[in-house]
Each structure stands twice: as structure tokens, then as C-alpha cells.
Amino acid sequence: xxxxxxxxxxxxxxxxxxxxxxxxxxxxxxxxxxxxxxxxxxxxxxxxxxxxxxxxxxxxxxxxxxxxxxxxxxxxxxxxxxxxxxxxxxxxxxxxxxxxxxxxxxxxxxxxxxxxxxxxxxxxxxxxxxxxxxxxxxxxxxxxxxxxxxxxxxxxxxxxxxxxxxxxxxxxxxxxxxxxxxxxxxxxxxxxxxxxxxxxxxxxxxxxxxxxxxxxxxxxxxxxxxxxxxxxxxxxxxxxxxxxxxxxxxxxxxxxxxxxxxxxxxxxxxxxxxxxxxxxxxxxxxxx
Numbered sequence: 001x002x003x004x005x006x007x008x009x010x011x012x013x014x015x016x017x018x019x020x021x022x023x024x025x026x027x028x029x030x031x032x033x034x035x036x037x038x039x040x041x042x043x044x045x046x047x048x049x050x051x052x053x054x055x056x057x058x059x060x061x062x063x064x065x066x067x068x069x070x071x072x073x074x075x076x077x078x079x080x081x082x083x084x085x086x087x088x089x090x091x092x093x094x095x096x097x098x099x100x101x102x103x104x105x106x107x108x109x110x111x112x113x114x115x116x117x118x119x120x121x122x123x124x125x126x127x128x129x130x131x132x133x134x135x136x137x138x139x140x141x142x143x144x145x146x147x148x149x150x151x152x153x154x155x156x157x158x159x160x161x162x163x164x165x166x167x168x169x170x171x172x173x174x175x176x177x178x179x180x181x182x183x184x185x186x187x188x189x190x191x192x193x194x195x196x197x198x199x200x201x202x203x204x205x206x207x208x209x210x211x212x213x214x215x216x217x218x219x220x221x222x223x224x225x226x227x228x229x230x231x232x233x234x235x236x237x238x239x240x241x242x243x244x245x246x247x248x249x250x251x252x253x254x255x256x257x258x259x260x261x262x263x264x265x266x267x268x269x270x271x272x273x274x275x276x277x278x279x280x281x282x283x284x285x286x287x288x
Contacts, residue, residue: 074250074265075199075214078102106198113200116211121255129261131213131253137193139262140217140251145186147264151175152184163264164252180229183239187222190244194218203256210256214265220246 080099085091113131123129143162150158154175160168197216226239248268253261 072201072212074216075201075212076105076197077216077268078197079248079268080196102197106195109198109200113198113211113213116200116255121211122258123255133195136215136262137195137217140215140249141189141193141219141221143251143262143264144219144249148184148186152182154178161260161263164266167264167266180227180235181232183224183226183228183237185224185239187224187242190220190222190246196248203254213253213255215251216268217249217251218246219249220244 078098080102081095084095110133117123117130147159147162150162151171156168156172156175159171163171194217195215196218197214199215200211200213203210203212221244222242223245224239224242225237226234227236229235250265250267251262252265253263
């Protein structure tokens with residue numbers, strides 16, 4: 001008898017399985033289902049070679065060995081609109097209310113983070129690691145630049161300490177399939193970094209002080225990007241052209257984990273809340 005877990009797999013609708021395989025939250029909740037579904041259905045339910053190839057690529061990209069024990073996603077993906085509607089419209093006052101509420105949340109969660117760091121967290125004996133709203137902006141920018149430089153040079157060992165596990169897994173997948181030389185350079189700021197969201201929630205132990213902190217920061221920088229093939233020919237971008245790049249980067253810290261400080265969870269490259277947990281070459285070139 002293979003047991004109820006085996007029977008449960010056969011009751012899963014094929015279409016729902018296809019959708020769930022691209023949903024990391026499903027893989028975190030039911031990693032065993034992924035393995036059983038792979039063994040049983042990989043060659044049986046997909047007649048098309050293209051569908052089978054796409055499924056294999058998906059399984060390779062979302063490798064359960066690198067999926068964290070838990071992942072709350074983005075705690076609050078609220079963004080202030082870049083342009084406000086007419087002052088005579090109802091939408092204007094609704095957005096004004098949401099902006100005021102978000103500002104209040106940022107203030108309250110900021111106080112909560114500062115209090116928990118000093119009273120309960122693993123960082124309470126390390127004052128140098130305390131979060132400061134003013135000083136962290138420069139620290140976040142340095143972390144962002146360091147991440148992109150190590151991504152360009154394919155330094156996976158350093159990247160593992162700079163980004164979260166799921167993002168690292170996708171970066172590793174991208175670098176594996178990247179050929180040629182990729183150049184990324186930072187040329188300064190267009191405007192100063194700005195906080196968008198400051199949020200925190202209880203972590204995996206659900207005890208006082210074990211908080212998961214996420215800070216979304218607007219980074220408007222000057223960058224240059226170039227991609228060369230194996231023959232040394234420039235095939236995309238131009239490292240001599242400096243362009244402005246606007247990104248909303250989500251920084252995360254687990255207060256119970258001393259081995260890792262601040263890391264990058266992901267980033268938004270537009271105001272439509274399209275989270276990118278993968279810093280792939282093609283996206284970088286399109287942005288620049």
C-alpha cells in the first residue's frame with residue numbers, strides 16, 4: 001500500500017497541478033506532492049514534447065532543495081502612485097487616504113522594529129546592526145550595487161549571502177544558461193533613496209521578538225549594461241551608454257538569524273507590483 005499521500009496525488013486535477021508548479025507558495029506547503037507528481041505524471045500526462053520540456057525547466061528553476069522552510073512573500077506591496085488624478089475626482093481623495101495610512105504604518109512598524117531589536121531579537125547585543133532609517137539607505141544602496149556586481153561576475157558564493165534562498169536559486173538557474181560576458185556598472189544616483197514600505201511580522205517561532213522585517217526602497221540610479229557573446233561581440237546593451245533605472249528593491253532580515261544580516265528578497269521594476277525575484281540578464285538589458 002502506497003498510502004493516502006499517493007492517492008491524494010491522483011486526485012489532483014492536472015490543470016491545477018500545472019498552475020501550482022509555478023506557485024512557490026504551493027511548493028512550500030506541499031513539497032512532497034511535487035516529488036510524487038514529478039515521478040508519476042512527468043511522462044504520462046504530457047504528450048507534447050514542448051510541454052514536457054517546459055515542465056522540466058520549471059522544476060529545475062523551482063528546485064525544492066532551495067525553497068525556504070517558509071516564505072511570507074511581500075508583506076505589503078502598496079505603492080504610492082507616480083501621478084495623482086484630478087483634485088475634483090473621488091479617486092484623488094481615496095489615494096490621499098491610502099497614502100496617509102501607509103505613512104502611519106511605516107512610522108508604527110519602524111518603532112516596532114527599533115524596539116524589538118533592542119529588547120528581544122538576536123541583534124540586541126549588537127548595536128552596530130540596529131536599523132536606522134537614515135543610515136540604512138546608504139547600506140541598502142551598497143548591498144544593491146554589490147549584488148549586481150557579483151551577479152555580473154558570476155560570484156555565486158557571495159550572492160548566496162546577499163539574496164534570499166528563492167532568489168538565489170533563480171539567479172543560479174539564470175547564470176547556468178548565460179553565455180558570454182555580462183558587464184554592469186553603477187554611475188551614481190539620480191535621486192536619493194526613499195522608503196516606500198516599512199513592515200514586519202512574527203517569524204517562524206511566533207515568539208516575541210522573532211520578527212521578519214521587510215523594507216521596500218525606491219532606488220533611482222544611473223547604470224550601464226552590456227552583454228557580449230563568446231566571440232566578444234556586443235549583442236545587447238551598451239556599456240558606454242549610461243541610462244537611468246528606477247527600481248523598487250525589497251530588503252529583508254530575519255531577526256532570529258545571526259548568520260545572515262540584511263538580504264535582498266526581490267525587486268519591482270515598475271509601479272504595477274510585478275515582483276521579480278530573479279535578476280536575469282534579459283530583464284536588466286530591457287530596463288537599461
